[in-house]
Amino acid sequence: MFAGIREMTVRMAELLLALTFAALSAYLMIKSAELPIGWIPDEGPGGGAWPFWLSAVMLGSCIWVLVNWVLRIGPVANNDGPLFEAGMFAPVFLVAAALTICIGLIEGIGVGGFGGIGFYGALPLFLAFYLKVMGNHSWMTTILTAVLVPVVTFLFFEIMLKITLPKGMTDPLFIPVYAFFYGL
Amino acid sequence: MMEIFGLLGQGFTVALQPFNLTLIILGCAVGLFIGAMPGLGSVNGVAILLPLTFLVPPEGAIIFLAAIYYGAMYGGAVSSIMLGIPGASTAVATTFDGRPMAKQGMADKALTTAALASFVGGTISVLLFTFFAPPLAHVALTFGAPEEFALMMLAFATFVGLGGDDLAKTIFSICIGLVLAAVGLDIMSGEPRLIFGNITGFMHGINFLVLAIGIYGIGEMLWTVEENAKAGGKSMLSEATLTWARTKTNIREFLGTWKITTMGSVLGYFVGILPAAGATPGSLMAYGVGKQMSKTPEKFGKGAMEGVAAPEAANNAASTGSMLPMLTLGIPGSPTTAILLGGMVIWGLEPGPALFESHPDFVWGLIASLYAANLFAVILNILFIPAFIWVLKLPFTILAPIILTLCLVGGYAPTKDMHDVWLMLLFGIVGYLMRKLDYPVAPAVLAIVLGPLAEPAMRQSLLISSGDPMIFFTRTYSGPIMVVAIILLFLPALMPLFRRLSGKKASKAEGGAS
Numbered sequence A: 001m002f003a004g005i006r007e008m009t010v011r012m013a014e015l016l017l018a019l020t021f022a023a024l025s026a027y028l029m030i031k032s033a034e035l036p037i038g039w040i041p042d043e044g045p046g047g048g049a050w051p052f053w054l055s056a057v058m059l060g061s062c063i064w065v066l067v068n069w070v071l072r073i074g075p076v077a078n079n080d081g082p083l084f085e086a087g088m089f090a091p092v093f094l095v096a097a098a099l100t101i102c103i104g105l106i107e108g109i110g111v112g113g114f115g116g117i118g119f120y121g122a123l124p125l126f127l128a129f130y131l132k133v134m135g136n137h138s139w140m141t142t143i144l145t146a147v148l149v150p151v152v153t154f155l156f157f158e159i160m161l162k163i164t165l166p167k168g169m170t171d172p173l174f175i176p177v178y179a180f181f182y183g184l
Numbered sequence B: 001m002m003e004i005f006g007l008l009g010q011g012f013t014v015a016l017q018p019f020n021l022t023l024i025i026l027g028c029a030v031g032l033f034i035g036a037m038p039g040l041g042s043v044n045g046v047a048i049l050l051p052l053t054f055l056v057p058p059e060g061a062i063i064f065l066a067a068i069y070y071g072a073m074y075g076g077a078v079s080s081i082m083l084g085i086p087g088a089s090t091a092v093a094t095t096f097d098g099r100p101m102a103k104q105g106m107a108d109k110a111l112t113t114a115a116l117a118s119f120v121g122g123t124i125s126v127l128l129f130t131f132f133a134p135p136l137a138h139v140a141l142t143f144g145a146p147e148e149f150a151l152m153m154l155a156f157a158t159f160v161g162l163g164g165d166d167l168a169k170t171i172f173s174i175c176i177g178l179v180l181a182a183v184g185l186d187i188m189s190g191e192p193r194l195i196f197g198n199i200t201g202f203m204h205g206i207n208f209l210v211l212a213i214g215i216y217g218i219g220e221m222l223w224t225v226e227e228n229a230k231a232g233g234k235s236m237l238s239e240a241t242l243t244w245a246r247t248k249t250n251i252r253e254f255l256g257t258w259k260i261t262t263m264g265s266v267l268g269y270f271v272g273i274l275p276a277a278g279a280t281p282g283s284l285m286a287y288g289v290g291k292q293m294s295k296t297p298e299k300f301g302k303g304a305m306e307g308v309a310a311p312e313a314a315n316n317a318a319s320t321g322s323m324l325p326m327l328t329l330g331i332p333g334s335p336t337t338a339i340l341l342g343g344m345v346i347w348g349l350e351p352g353p354a355l356f357e358s359h360p361d362f363v364w365g366l367i368a369s370l371y372a373a374n375l376f377a378v379i380l381n382i383l384f385i386p387a388f389i390w391v392l393k394l395p396f397t398i399l400a401p402i403i404l405t406l407c408l409v410g411g412y413a414p415t416k417d418m419h420d421v422w423l424m425l426l427f428g429i430v431g432y433l434m435r436k437l438d439y440p441v442a443p444a445v446l447a448i449v450l451g452p453l454a455e456p457a458m459r460q461s462l463l464i465s466s467g468d469p470m471i472f473f474t475r476t477y478s479g480p481i482m483v484v485a486i487i488l489l490f491l492p493a494l495m496p497l498f499r500r501l502s503g504k505k506a507s508k509a510e511g512g513a514s
Helices: A002-006 A010-032 A049-070 A089-107 A119-134 A139-160 A168-183 B002-015 B018-036 B042-055 B058-082 B089-103 B107-140 B145-162 B167-181 B208-230 B244-255 B258-273 B279-293 B305-321 B323-329 B335-346 B354-358 B360-393 B396-412 B418-436 B442-464 B478-513
Strands: none
Touching: A002 A089, A010 A049, A010 B167, A010 B418, A049 B167, A049 B442, A089 A119, A089 B208, A089 B396, A089 B418, A119 A139, A119 A168, A119 B396, A139 B396, B002 B018, B002 B107, B002 B360, B018 B042, B018 B058, B018 B360, B042 B058, B042 B208, B042 B335, B042 B396, B058 B089, B058 B107, B058 B305, B058 B335, B058 B360, B089 B107, B089 B279, B089 B305, B107 B244, B107 B258, B107 B305, B107 B323, B107 B354, B107 B360, B145 B167, B145 B442, B145 B478, B167 B208, B167 B442, B208 B335, B208 B396, B208 B418, B208 B442, B244 B305, B258 B279, B258 B305, B258 B323, B279 B305, B305 B323, B323 B335, B323 B354, B323 B360, B335 B442, B354 B360, B396 B418
């Protein structure tokens, strides 16, 4: 599957995205129609009318993109070059995947009773991965950044700005930390 | 006139309170650094940092964000000049001459010119703003639901007519933004609407920040990861020497460009007022006109000081210009002001002309803070030049994960719901793919901000007229606005026709002459 994306042409990607968006538009039209889309006397247009007609316009513009694709109108529809130049897919994919795993680790995804390792568990892993694998930095720089950034984040957001970030199952570990900052 | 001075004086008492002044200086400094980073501009900075402002009062919040906006417009020039990579699209025109100047060992001259031109552009535009805003707000106070809807149509129509992107894709982008804004509870009937898969996270709607940070934070970083990989991760930093004697000469030479700088400022301001146009086309137009005006146009593109002054004056002036419709009409003139407008809604302020009457402290405090932000930005900019150079030397692979960390916090903070962080990731990846395939993403961000304002305006109007859409065309103000909107909407279709007609005439004339 990855090889498929890596070797995809811009023209192919244009078709696939337009088809996906067309399907999404159609789904949004059906979903909007769960609410009345017609005129309700003394109330005006029904609650579904606005998103319904907008989704219809979306579907229309997707069809327009598809027509351009078939007739090869515009630079994108004529671009038979690769979507990702050689070697460009891997870094983008790795960053997106690392970010996805990081978000998944924060609170879990509701599977297997895994409650997540919280923001401060997932973030150092993400930072370490990025610096070591993507950046090829020394262990010293990697560990320093992976520790410092979460500590500064904690001090700045949780202590200064009082924005509590999710902690998952690491929650009990923070009780003494809060006690230290607020108990004094 | 005297009244304006009085109100402005009051505004200064708000802006110069120690706390707000600290926010201005802090905002300018943060903005300068964000703007100086390749790939990140004012819109990214404001989108990622907006969640931080929930803790200060609205005046402080908008002052902080406006200072970031200003600072980023200054900072954008730094990476254009030092790296040859525009700090943001608004600083593209600055690379044309700024980069050659840096290569010739005149990086300090280019940076000083950019800073001073930005200051002139900012100052002229804030003066224009001060005297244009109140009369416009006065007219706008008579606006009802049909006028509001017509104005929003105009904002979207300018994207279609003047945006210059693929038409079908622009329309798609606008509509998907509006539909995403409709998720949650129907404002009129209170019924749940578009709750996909019955996931409760959709009940509170999709916060515009989730889309904005997704696109301008995560999507932009993915884009920059790719750009950076293409460049082989090497930085191409220019050398810069900065001494007092050189700075004095630079300032003296800058004063010689006053005509072109003033032109850039005024042009940028008026282009900035138009929604969809904004700072990027404003600076490119100023560069073009500057070349026409210059006595030595042949030097443009090879390191002309005027080629840096014109676009830098224009992009700062445009950023002020785009605040005019935001404050007076409730219609943002740029993606950055769209995010500011969304922030105002979160802070509990209803954007639009009534703001001048109901929250004069807020409005005039903001205007006064623009004067102050402009002054501090130019001072900090010149003082921080060595610091920028140090930051630009930091490898991208250290900066990128730090920025992504800020995105995660920023996506979580407004609603405290991991559901929104997932959505943000999804929007980021889809936004990145859309950008790769030339879908404009700015209209979607504008639309998700305007959606919750546009829908009730349309429904109320239709209720007043009992379903007759002619209500938008028959009223004094909404009629002409709608007509202009429709002309703009069909402009891309009419232009080739017009060109063909005028082209035929021209060829006939040529035929006649020969």
